Amino acid sequence: MSEPDYDYDVIVIGAGGAGLAASVSAAQAGARVLLLESEDEIGGSTQLSAGLLTASATSVQRGLGVEDSPLRMFQHYMDLNGWRLRPGPVRMFCEESGAIVDWLLDLGVEIPAQVSRSAHEPGLTRAGVEDVWRGHVPRDQGYGLVQVLDRARARLDVDLALGSRVEDLVIRDGAVRGVVIGGEEATAPAVVVASGGLAADPDLVRRFLPDAEIAGDALFVVAAPGARGDHIGLAERHGLGLFGEGWGLLLVTAEFQRYHHWQSGFPPPSRIHVGPDGRRCMDEDAPYAVSPGILKDHGGWVWSVFDDTARAALPEGYADWTPARILEEADKGVVLRADTLAGLAELMGVPARNLEAAVDRFNTLFTEGHDEDFLRHESLAAKGADPHLAPIATGPFHAVRMLPAELVCTHTGLEIDASTRVLATDGRPVPGLYAAGEAAGGILGERYVGGGNSVAHALVLGRVAGREAAARAATLSPRPQEATA
Template identity: 30%
Template sequence: MGIVRRESGPEAHVPVLVVGAGACGLIAALAAHDAGAAVMVLERDPVPAGSTSLSAGYIPACNTRWQAEANADDGVDRMLGDIQKKNHGEGDPVLGRAVCEASGPTLEWLADAHGQSFILETAFRYPGHTAYRMHSHPQKTGVALVGSLAAAAERAGIDIVCEAPVRDLIADGAGKVLGVVIERPDGSTDEIGCDALVLACNGYGGNPEMLRSYIPEMADALYFGHTGNQGDAVRWGTELGAAVAQMGSYQGHGSVAHPHGALISWALMMEGGVQVNTEGARFSNEHAGYSEQALKVLAQPGGIAWNVYDRRLHELGMRHEDYRGAHGMGAIRELPDLAALADLIGCPRDRLAATLAHATEAAAGQLEDPFGRDFTTAPTLDTPPYFAVRVTGALFHTQGGLSIDTSARVLTAEREPLPNLFAGGGAAVGLSGSDVEGYLSGNGLVTAVTLGRIAGTGAARLAQETTA
């Protein structure tokens, strides 16, 4: 895979090409279509999916009508402040502000122009969010979100060509993309020309070599992302002269059921649950963030932890399809008392009893937690039966990528835009700073959604200018 240098493009031609049919790519296509350009989406998989399909599908957004209906106080400054606080000021505040400003209008445009349904989550807040701003498809899964967006693209008459991985970009000597080379299922190749290209295809979480180079601490961890995330966008972009940024940034997760491979909602921890290791001891502040929790879990004996909670939280979990799936697989265990819970974990009963007693006392304000967690924000686990699930830490997706401006134009090291290349989602640098701790829940999807719309609109305008 690379760049084929040529001074003329293929005869077959579409004004705007989008590589990738996850949330970013599908939204880019819808935006380009609404801006008046003919557009085609190229997807390597048999059906639209991408990293979005593996997520919980929550999109943070501010100033939305769903927030207004729920009297949820929020705004651009507040949302950006939460993002920048989580990334320790390492994220680009200009790009961050553009994303926050576009977040609400983008969801309302998707709802009004393309029939997308959203609900606001008000049962809990993820770590670092000071307002209720998580919006999702009513089914609360990334699969449902992608499916709904794909249906909208179909209604709009947008061509989505699946099983058509892009192998090469065709570009002239000045770095202008003239088209792409795709591979068909039978191994043959076709060329499609374009006036503007949107890279909405992938990060590099599925590329062991790139992980060893940029994120060595997760090179051998469970990868819970899309296997197609091989870093193609970064390789194409850099070969064209693009800069990259914050390549050590990523989203981890400290709560993937093992060995079942099912995501367990972090809402269980935020609303009173605890994580213990195989010795029955807590080892962290569970409210600091589920992304950095991946490393903390992996540092425990065997890289294993147990989520421990009560029936109230089990019922909260059952509102989420991912959790229901884990329950159906037998990952969720119900225990009648503390002795049975300790036996399941394989830890001393007195050690586990002391751990849970500490949480109860901290919740009552009788002591401070040595890890810094505020237990007074939610009820504690003082009534059996208990519920438990064995989990490990995992890499979900990378947050570094091609440098872009607020128009989603791909930039050189001199901050000059390449002639006609746009990027968003996993292909572009995100808002999470330089490492795992900077990831605020939803940072991946909010950039996919907002930059998808920005990139698609910009690509359409550029294509129209090219043919004018």
């Protein structure tokens, strides 16, 4: 397909969601593909994820009678991000999102047309701030997605090299010619950068996501170890544009948490979040898409207050949120504990009368199951939870800081156009260079949209980048027949 002196038609850097999707789609278009993965196993952060992906106008939505369109998704996506994104690439993302679901279903991913109430239940869910339900939960989560994509990769004879960290790009005469690995060149007329984000590199996190410092020592990273931000070095060495500085997904967690909530467990439903003035300041179940932004308006973090009945009722079996662990953290002083709300307010440094009034109001609202102040009953109902909550009434009372401390993914990537072509700092595309997933910038914004923004972004862009890369290689020599997986 390519000039005889190229080793491959397409080289893909990184075997996570974006890289696997790119490899499969390039191979489906007939390209000879090499997939390079720095770690000893494939999957990256995609494999660790719930696999939840946001998409519009899908066959799954239609099966449930949900009316949707790419234009509607686009409007919602852009509005939520204050139109501070690249509209062309975002439009492409929304338009291609429906097709990605069918493509995955064809490859063997299972997403049944049934309502799902969590990221663990296959089906269609509402996990974020979607205007309509767009969260598609695949069976076996991110691991399942990666396995299906990898089987397609193997069927299509894509070469995979593990333990192969790409060191650099080969760019000659202004166009990409391949990559450098182990000091040697591997050549191809098209390269897809799908090396993930930068969450695992503390220096890059300080530079590109300063909000991570709000959490101080409580910060913990759940992204895969390969998320070392290698695309940043490529940008700096080759004059490539970057987009999305300062943005990423930090989930709000208690100060003592160290794991994703699947392991950490969950705070008690009967809890109230108050700001530094002791007043209730948010829906305690606000979508993760928007809660870090709400916290910022209150100085970066808020207090979560709950009583001893709620503490004692926490289920066992989790790493962090258990009855005994709360007492241990109280002994350490991380959880504050006092017999009365007034005593707790003093420890928290907030006005006691404000905290008492906030708790009284909370108890009244949730006895009735209707939160007219913050509409939390709607968030609870979306999870299938009872909006009637037990009152916060039995001492000792507890307070813990809730911080944007769980670093999931980062959004500073190589600036791309609507065909996933990487742009140089002068705005011109670099011939042959494509980017997808967290390594690509322009679509993931300040606000994480819906449930499943980042997995959808990785898979949609990966599929498009693979297709585009194969098409470029095909222009350099006659196109063979397309392959099927």
